[in-house]
Amino acid sequence: MDRVEIPEVVLNSGHKMPAIGFGTAGSMSPSAEHLTPLFIEAIAAGYRHFDTAAIYRTEEIVGQAGAEALARGLIKSRDELFITTKLWCSDAEHDLVLPALSESLRKLGLQYVDLYLIHWPIRIKKDDTNSIKTMHFDIKGTWEGMEECCRMGLAKSIGVSNYSCAKLSTLLENATIPPAVNQVELNVSWQQQKLMEFCKDKGIHVCAFSSLGAYGSHWGTNAVMESPILKDIAAARNTTAAQVALRWIREQGATPIVKSFNGERMRQNLQIFDWELTDEEVAKMKQIPQQKANTGKAFVSPEGPYKTLEELWDGEI
Numbered sequence: 001m002d003r004v005e006i007p008e009v010v011l012n013s014g015h016k017m018p019a020i021g022f023g024t025a026g027s028m029s030p031s032a033e034h035l036t037p038l039f040i041e042a043i044a045a046g047y048r049h050f051d052t053a054a055i056y057r058t059e060e061i062v063g064q065a066g067a068e069a070l071a072r073g074l075i076k077s078r079d080e081l082f083i084t085t086k087l088w089c090s091d092a093e094h095d096l097v098l099p100a101l102s103e104s105l106r107k108l109g110l111q112y113v114d115l116y117l118i119h120w121p122i123r124i125k126k127d128d129t130n131s132i133k134t135m136h137f138d139i140k141g142t143w144e145g146m147e148e149c150c151r152m153g154l155a156k157s158i159g160v161s162n163y164s165c166a167k168l169s170t171l172l173e174n175a176t177i178p179p180a181v182n183q184v185e186l187n188v189s190w191q192q193q194k195l196m197e198f199c200k201d202k203g204i205h206v207c208a209f210s211s212l213g214a215y216g217s218h219w220g221t222n223a224v225m226e227s228p229i230l231k232d233i234a235a236a237r238n239t240t241a242a243q244v245a246l247r248w249i250r251e252q253g254a255t256p257i258v259k260s261f262n263g264e265r266m267r268q269n270l271q272i273f274d275w276e277l278t279d280e281e282v283a284k285m286k287q288i289p290q291q292k293a294n295t296g297k298a299f300v301s302p303e304g305p306y307k308t309l310e311e312l313w314d315g316e317i
């Protein structure tokens with residue numbers, strides 16, 4: 001099958017980002033043997049934007065796949081790829097940001113990433129008993145560390161993930177470089193109109209993770225892929241529910257990040273750029289019941305800074 005040409009969006013940093021990303025989180029123990037050929041297949045199919053994170057343990061695999069794609073002539077230079085990685089919560093502190101990014105770059109085998117994100121507005125530390133403790137998160141200091149990475153050219157753009165409007169407001173009050181991206185759970189069953197409007201107003205691009213509701217994964221929901229409304233729209237159009245779900249995100253002005261480690265489904269997910277949903281279909285999709293799947297409840301505890309989910313999400317849940 002021919003390679004799909006992916007449109008791009010322009011971030012507030014001035015850099016361009018391909019308008020669909022390939023998710024690489026999917027397994028607790030990812031195997032390079034299994035995944036490297038799949039990621040190369042994704043590049044051959046047309047994916048240029050890869051979403052990884054220190055915590056996913058796929059940085060090395062993404063790096064290997066990119067290098068192999070270059071060697072095979074699937075891409076002409078590294079610049080054709082857009083690579084995102086993320087700062088894990090154990091490194092979410094001013095002085096730890098640069099060493100964490102340096103380690104990610106070493107694993108990726110790259111001189112720079114296209115986008116570096118603070119994975120969660122959370123700081124965790126291991127205590128003496130090796131159990132994880134949630135600590136105070138220094139939103140300003142951690143962002144200063146991100147800005148340093150950007151100024152050094154190690155990250156072309158910087159941003160955040162899992163930030164509410166309230167946390168974005170605090171960040172914007174303190175930032176010299178505004179975040180280019182907020183990567184959040186966004187799909188037809190978690191539409192987040194308030195956050196979408198806020199980000200649009202502030203020039204922050206939204207990347208949508210769990211675009212399909214993380215269908216079949218332990219943090220996921222069936223509410224997207226098994227929505228009767230979505231299924232009816234897909235059947236009437238002779239598309240799939242996944243394509244309708246991804247097209248809806250694109251039409252919200254956001255960039256879907258979607259994970260499929262299956263050749264046929266990863267190709268299917270790219271077929272969203274040459275057709276449009278009707279106003280009537282979008283109106284029907286507004287009626288889909290709303291519920292957040294990935295709440296981050298593991299970060300909530302009576303001893304930590306976030307004692308309830310309401311506090312973690314500043315009431316935006």
Ligand SMILES: NC(=O)c1ccc[n+]([C@@H]2O[C@H](COP(=O)([O-])OP(=O)(O)OC[C@H]3O[C@@H](n4cnc5c(N)ncnc54)[C@H](OP(=O)(O)O)[C@@H]3O)[C@@H](O)[C@H]2O)c1
Pocket residue numbers: 022023024025026051052119161162183184208209210211212213214215216217240242243257258259260261262265266268269294
């Ligand atoms: N920033 C964050 O905190 C955060 C959190 C979660 C995820 N993410 C990122 O976002 C990416 C995507 O999110 P996600 O992995 O949570 O979920 P997702 O992309 O919504 O869903 C992935 C699941 O859907 C299945 N799938 C994919 N395409 C399909 C299709 N066309 N038909 C039927 N099933 C299909 C996949 O199975 P197969 O692989 O078998 O096709 C997989 O089980 C992640 O990989 C990661 O990079 C970020």
